[in-house]
Amino acid sequence: MNRTHDNLPEALFEIASLDHEAQGIARHEGKVVFVEGALPGETVRARITRRKAQFDQATTLAVLHPGPSRVVPRCPHFGVCGGCNMQHADPAAQVAFKQRILEDNLARIGRVRPEALLPTIQGPAWGYRQRARLSVRLVVKKGGVLVGFHEKASSFVADMQRCEILPPHVSALIVPLREMVMALSIRDRLPQVEVAVGEQVTVLVFRILVSPTPEDEALIRAFADRWQVQVWFQAKGPDSARPFHPLEAPALNYSLPEFGVVMPFGPTEFTQVNAAVNRVLVGRAVRMLDPQPGERVADLFCGLGNFTLALARSGAQVIGVEGSPALVERARQNAACNGLSANTTFVAANLFTATEDSLAALGPLDKMLIDPPRDGAVEVVKSLGRLLPRRIVYVSCSPATLARDAQILVHQQGYRLRAAGVANMFPHTAHVESIALFERDGP
Numbered sequence: 001m002n003r004t005h006d007n008l009p010e011a012l013f014e015i016a017s018l019d020h021e022a023q024g025i026a027r028h029e030g031k032v033v034f035v036e037g038a039l040p041g042e043t044v045r046a047r048i049t050r051r052k053a054q055f056d057q058a059t060t061l062a063v064l065h066p067g068p069s070r071v072v073p074r075c076p077h078f079g080v081c082g083g084c085n086m087q088h089a090d091p092a093a094q095v096a097f098k099q100r101i102l103e104d105n106l107a108r109i110g111r112v113r114p115e116a117l118l119p120t121i122q123g124p125a126w127g128y129r130q131r132a133r134l135s136v137r138l139v140v141k142k143g144g145v146l147v148g149f150h151e152k153a154s155s156f157v158a159d160m161q162r163c164e165i166l167p168p169h170v171s172a173l174i175v176p177l178r179e180m181v182m183a184l185s186i187r188d189r190l191p192q193v194e195v196a197v198g199e200q201v202t203v204l205v206f207r208i209l210v211s212p213t214p215e216d217e218a219l220i221r222a223f224a225d226r227w228q229v230q231v232w233f234q235a236k237g238p239d240s241a242r243p244f245h246p247l248e249a250p251a252l253n254y255s256l257p258e259f260g261v262v263m264p265f266g267p268t269e270f271t272q273v274n275a276a277v278n279r280v281l282v283g284r285a286v287r288m289l290d291p292q293p294g295e296r297v298a299d300l301f302c303g304l305g306n307f308t309l310a311l312a313r314s315g316a317q318v319i320g321v322e323g324s325p326a327l328v329e330r331a332r333q334n335a336a337c338n339g340l341s342a343n344t345t346f347v348a349a350n351l352f353t354a355t356e357d358s359l360a361a362l363g364p365l366d367k368m369l370i371d372p373p374r375d376g377a378v379e380v381v382k383s384l385g386r387l388l389p390r391r392i393v394y395v396s397c398s399p400a401t402l403a404r405d406a407q408i409l410v411h412q413q414g415y416r417l418r419a420a421g422v423a424n425m426f427p428h429t430a431h432v433e434s435i436a437l438f439e440r441d442g443p
Helices: 091-108 174-182 214-227 274-290 307-313 326-338 358-360 379-381 398-409
Strands: 004-005 008-014 024-027 031-036 042-051 055-065 131-139 144-148 192-197 203-205 232-235 244-245 255-256 261-264 298-302 317-323 344-348 368-371 392-397 416-423 433-439
Touching: 008 024, 008 055, 008 174, 031 042, 042 358, 055 416, 091 398, 131 174, 144 174, 174 214, 214 232, 214 244, 261 307, 261 326, 274 307, 274 368, 274 416, 298 392, 307 317, 307 326, 307 344, 317 326, 326 344, 326 416, 379 398, 392 398, 398 416, 398 433
Parallel strands: 031 055, 203 232, 298 317, 298 368, 317 344, 368 392
Antiparallel strands: 004 008, 008 042, 024 031, 042 055, 131 144, 131 192, 192 203, 232 244, 255 261, 392 433, 416 433
16 A cells, blocks of 8 residues: 655554644554544555664545545635634534543543533634734745645645634634735834734734835724724834824723623733633632632632633732733733722742742632633642642643643542533644643531
């Protein structure tokens, strides 16, 4: 069955399952092979692209027998653009894959199993991505400027005309952006456009390396007016971003209607990309934690207060802790904006260097929410010995670090993993967002 092309071997592969990056898993000549673009139950012809001692990597050339979950990708750029890698699988299969990845990580890394599996949190499958960083590149061979995500495993920018996971009104900006940037004198000094969609306004942050000319500024103003967006300029780091045109525009914000909360945010500040799923996730986290009036609750890695303010609506006293002083200040402002200053406190602290003393300084805690970045919260969970809140809700964007931290919570700190489940925050990608509930019995 083997043959060669361009000195790279090809073969037929029977796909048994998917790995954590949504690559098909097969066996060939006694080795595991990870096959990009293949799905479980399929027979594919693929080319070996990389050989290692323990496994090979391959790319699908043809699907000879499609699996039951294969669908036609909606996006014409799928397979080239690196923004999605699962559009060829139906949504139910995507969710099942993510649930399996979570369970496998908890069992293999954490040596724990949840007592209950939570229903998957889902939202819109398309047009969901309200935050994005689009690369901008002048490519003479392509005849002009490209605007979009990078190609798969490449620094090249995909030649895109639209994007199915961006809101339709943002997707419709890709071609006009290409044309407008091409007309600028600084077309090769504008490497990125950051998109932030709020409930009343869409902001485009232009990362500019040199000052635009007056003629450039006129073109950008005309673009903003034509497409009803607000353009900001960012000359250096994220803190340097400033509004350019129009100067007067509605503030960026998103809402959590279940809790009567409106969250203003800056266009370069971190917020979840999927507002619909975030609303459901916050609601589930609050109900699982069940804060009561008079209780003291900590929200660690609180950011701008996404969970903090919803928790505070219960009447509990909530302490938000975040490493970024700028985000802490934003969280204080958001609490004031929502009339929640009286039962919220915010502290700037590096939780990656947490100790028993630093956490004990927060005071007695009844409950805790942890929402760390991909690195997880290992120093936090190792340092709970003097606090041991009776209930912890852990929101994770990495099943591997959640599993590592769950092992510490269960096997060292005496918690039970009562429930866990996934939130499909990033449909059509292999990214797994999850939520878990830990509880301690007794004192």
